[in-house]
Amino acid sequence: MTAMKMKMLAAATALTVLVLPSVGDAQSGSAAGRTSNQPIAFGADSGEQTAETISLRGRAEVTQGDNRLRADAITLYRDASGDPDRVEATGTVYFVTPTQSMRGDRAVYSIDGGEVVVTGNVVLTQGRNVLTGGRLTYNVNTDAATMAGAPRGSAGNRIQGVFYPNGN
Template sequence: MLRTLLILVISLFPAMASAQGFQVGFGNMQQDSALPVEVTADSLSVNQNDGSAIFSGNVKIVQGEMHMTANKVNVHYSTGTVGIARLIAEGDVLLVQGTDIAEAEKAEYSIEDGSVHMTGNVMILQENTSISADEMTVDLKSNTAEMHGRVKTILRNQ
């Protein structure tokens, strides 16, 4: 009986997840968005008029335990204060926190909110589970992620 119920729940899991969104854990520790952000890239273009900088070519961002890579990252600085407000990463975006890995076509990291919003063929790999969706928002302070838009998961026994 229990096995039948478990099979039923697992078989309905993707349908239930896609109906209202799906929340999962992401990362194994809280991310401190006040930590310094280190950005390395092949090139940098700075626009003094709008307070932005574009890093391109093998871009790598590190903040504490969080790592992000992308083809191009547009950095928007805070107005009135010194610091980064948000990062917009495009092209082969990879986000790693702890043992969890997420990939997407685009990601916007709001440092002020401590959130990362990923769109375009989002895929998360967590130990024996993979989850895909159209978009995902990660709350780095609580280590949670919410996925929306045709969520699909694959659960493996080993």
Template sequence: MTKAFFAAICMALIPAMTLAQSQVSFGGGGQDTSAPVEVTADSLSVNQSDGTALYTGNVVIVQGDMRLAAPRVLVIYSEERSEITRMEATGGVILVRGEEAAEGERADYNIDDGQIVMSGNVLVTQGDSAMTSERMVVNLEDGTAQMSGRVKTVLQQGSQDGGQ
């Protein structure tokens, strides 16, 4: 491999590496965090004393165009018990919004500030491209995400079949 070829490859990858270590798009525009939250699970355990509900077994949560699936989700209600303030999903989490999908070991959704923090071997797929990191913070209001912790990006350029 010549030095010129190697330099050209490095220059082509710099924008991708910069993008992966800063903000990336996730799910397009804003998410309505005041939209109803629908939860489906195999079982539910409610703790009235601390204002939590534990959903286990094939948990699926839908809010607007966002879908989260995990084996276990702890829902934390406000002090008045009138609305959900946070959700903690563990055991292998899949988050889908629009055309993007993310997987991780854990996801914490703070409904009040419209952020989801995914951690533990996070994998984001956007079409044929993929990114991995240890942590991703999704801002649902503007549809962006910040990835950190050894970020790796695989960008697919053009057609996979050579343009045929």
């Protein structure tokens, strides 16, 4: 095994303390049960590692529990002690939980706070319900979401949505 492959394997092992949520664990409340503390797995067509980052390119994917972040490119950033502290995804970005999916042009996940911010032509889908805007903030530990608008043609700086009552 080459030194580069060994480094990538070591990086993959080190990342098992990382990111992405599982909505079902949001009710647990304890730090150990927090979604953002679950182990993760990742894959991509190619990748590289430096002391500060791990870069994944081509069909990049990071999963944790029942949730998945998929994008053209994903970069995992480390803090001064080498622990992962932020994940950035660019290109066509999808963040999928068991109950909803989010799509945008870019996503930033802050691991300590458990917060995912999706920007750029954001579409949030939950069943048949759809909400669009320019910026979505989603907390992986509490399942709370906030949508903000962005200039989009005649809609202006507004969010838009379609919600279907139960039974429709």
